[in-house]
Amino acid sequence: MLASRLAALGRSVQVQVQRNFGVSAVVWQKTDPIQQLFLDKLKEYKQKNIAKEAATDADLLGELDRLKGMYKVQPGEDMTTLSVPKYQDISVENYELGLTTTADGVEVVEAQ
Template identity: 35%
Template sequence: MLSQSLLSGMRVLRTEARRNFGIVAPALNKASDPIQQLFLDKVREYKQKSAGGKLVDSNPDIERELKTELDRVAKQFGSDGKTDMLKFPEFQFPDVKVDPITQAPQ
């Protein structure tokens, strides 16, 4: 019984490994379909353009619009102008002193 369940588990594992390799392998190799190749080329191009951490293919109008929106959000949420609104806030939870619980005499 144990050997039968082990064999069954091995078959499932082998099938899953084959499926996962079948899904990932085309992405690692050069695509045979021209549409797939175009998609992969665009993804690689976007990766190169986005390396600086700035907006990809932005122009001064888009940069101005981003600044306007960030200023609006800063005003709406009460920023003092020094706070970076693109950074995730850091929370501090101070330890609260709790009085020990004492049992009343019975």
């Protein structure tokens, strides 16, 4: 009885070791060359974008200055936001048209 339990335990341990060997092999490797290449390209792309943003900011400021002179923008006005139009409510007067409703729900127009 004890021998059969130990044999079953040994088989289950062997199965677990075989299953986890594939996972642990990846963990024991220091770096995967494909992953390292991908990370290097991400770092390179980030550095290029920082350089492009610095150049773009100067171009953007130059264009905004040109447009401010062209459209005669007041000092302190922000040209990067959209202006929101202001609407005023129109007052509507209630005119009596002479319509009356009967008990049947029929509207009758009375002459004025």
